[in-house]
Amino acid sequence: GESVGLHLPTLSVQEGDNSIINCAYSNSASDYFIWYKQESGKGPQFIIDIRSNMDKRQGQRVTVLLNKTVKHLSLQIAATQPGDSAVYFCAENSQRGGADGLTFGKGTHLIIQP
């Protein structure tokens, strides 16, 4: 079946460097994507979203890029801080009949090195 997945399970970066987390999706009909951050023992926290009519969207220290040609999504975090350590999930809004919950990727664990 179609799903959203990630390229790397773990990403280690130096504090202050930029982080790039990647996500591949396979449902070409997807039109809405969200990045979430999940800290240990907590629920996912909304970071940023993007619709399929856009290629790029910026937030505070974060940028999401969408490449519909290759069905690829990325999250860029500028000047990574210790508080950015978490698991990051991309999610696709999968509308199927009356159900339209999110399909989550496998997650990338971002580790910040001091």
Add this chain to the structure above:
Amino acid sequence: GAVVSQHPSWVICKSGTSVKIECRSLDFQATTMFWYRQFPKQSLMLMATSNEGSKATYEQGVEKDKFLINHASLTLSTLTVTSAHPEDSSFYICSARRVINQPQHFGDGTRLSIL
């Protein structure tokens, strides 16, 4: 804004017990709420979608008689795990959304342990 509260945060109970988990949207009205399940070091898996005042829509493989969902108001949804067994032990997370194609906002989850 967009705060979702989930209660309880941790439950330990004996096999055969039924457990109710509450999900509340504190500062907004949620036309739709969702229930997910997450195993350790894995991603979230959608269990069901519920619209206020309607029956929940369950994902394939999720037993509707096992996982009872009620969404009686725009700010409250409940998940009841009936006759829970050890294999039901997991992290259950709810989310709430104002309108379609808007972000879902998540609660902090309920860790359910069945002995």
